[in-house]
Amino acid sequence: MSKTQDKNNQLNKIRHSLAHVMALIVQELYPKVKFGIGPSIENGFYYDFDNLKISDSDLKKIENKMRELIKSNLKFEKKIISKIEAKKLFKNQKYKLDLIKYLDKIIIYKLGNFIDLCAGPHIKSTKEICPNAFKLTKIAGAYWRGDEKNPMLTRIYGLAFETKKELQDYLIQQEEAKKRDHRAFGQKLDLFSFHDQGPGFVFWHPKGLFLKDKLIEYWRQEHQKAGYQEISTPFMLKQDLWQTSKHMQTYKENMYFSEIDKEKYVIKPMNCPGGLLIYKEKPHSYKELPMRIAELGLVHRHELAGVLHGLFRVRAFVQDDAHIYCSQGQIEDELKKVIKLTQKIYQKFGFKKWHLELSTRPEKYTGDLKMWNLAEKILENVLKDLNMDYKINPGDGAFYGPKIDSHLEDAIGRTWQCGTVQLDFSQPENFKLEYIDEQGKKQRPVMIHRTIYGSLERFIGVLLEHYAGALPFWLSPEQIWIIPISQKHKKYASKILENLQDFRTKIKDANETVSKKIRDGEMQKIPYLLIVGDKEIKNKTINIRERGKKEQQEVSIKDFIENVTSPEN
């Protein structure tokens, strides 16, 4: 186990232990309370209570008492008891009794006067908690066991880290993240919208669609250079195809269905099965391998209404998919090429830091164990050879093969999983794929699934938050606004516009004040505002206001064009 995982375990123990500390204080302050569950979660913990009527103003009081208690170095004591003892012990706690029903082995943890049904693990004593590295954040309603037929409990959320600095950094990051919400930019910059008539489905406005197309244009350019061919497969295909691909058996709850001429169809959640049919269209020779077949496919996947979130969690998205069919001996080389291409594309979008995570064989897997071991070995070799930052997630691979995920770090230090490369030995088997080797014998190719953006929708969301809406010049749907100071400067503005035909330029000549137009331009995150008046006409110049800079600059149109066409832009 790596060092980071150890740390995470200690941190998880701290977070979960804080849930007990909070429960102890709540029990002291509100003796009639009934306890639900209190797990650790990402960045903190929560506990669910019933019979607890409190407001945000009570959180500070609970938090202060927790701090005092932590300083008293109270110990966590573990005990294993019988089911009968447990039922007696928790006789007034209906939710605990509900849990006991499902348990074979009963473990309890005691902290002061608070005894909880809990499998642990916990820290030894509260002295392992830094009293200034946690904070209670909010109260929310949550149904017992997540089921709306059950009573609504009161959930108190807390944040927790190992050090005060980590907590502060996180709070600053959260503040910064609020200002960067991509959903707000979607509206302000007029890029996209969502409507009740189709929850989770994006409506792209002209500027948003332009941005999406720009991502595709760049992607095509790079993939052509890297030897990919592009295909397009249908959105709906008969259900028996998804039986062969095993999606019906493993992915059904995420799929949408339809019917044509009384036959059952699946709206594709993935592009692979369609692509496999093209591969099987004709026999293949080893001379054709590796075959790199890309597809920008629109896929539909069912997500619960409660988890939908702007462009980050949607029900339909374009996946920048590709499937590489190759021989075993070509796997390593192909994986390296995919990772290098991924790196090149991320750099283009200004992501300087990213790391890889290797996920290995899960408990439930298909295929041959020897093949798995070989594949994992190859993947690790690739990561070592490339000399990149990586982490191993044991047992986290897909059931059909191990994978490497790309995690991007954005401008405020958050990480986003975007691209992925997966080795697959199952689909070639399910679909009986073949190629003829050098000796004229039939062989089964290996299949590599890979994405770089992941979902185009999500990637655009990440970009908007990374850049706080201020997209780089080459991606900006509107690059330049020319602002004439008054009506008499309009003619000169038109002349400037003629010179800027290669850019996405427009004249803002509406009957508004210059300062209003400048404010609008700043709000719209336009990279360059060119202001023209008497002085500029006389000097044959323009006055540039560059996004993010306070001072204006008077330059010739020729110098301006040279500047914006420089490679840094």
Ligand SMILES: [Zn+2]
């Ligand atoms: Zn516990």
Ligand SMILES: [Zn+2]
């Ligand atoms: Zn695939």
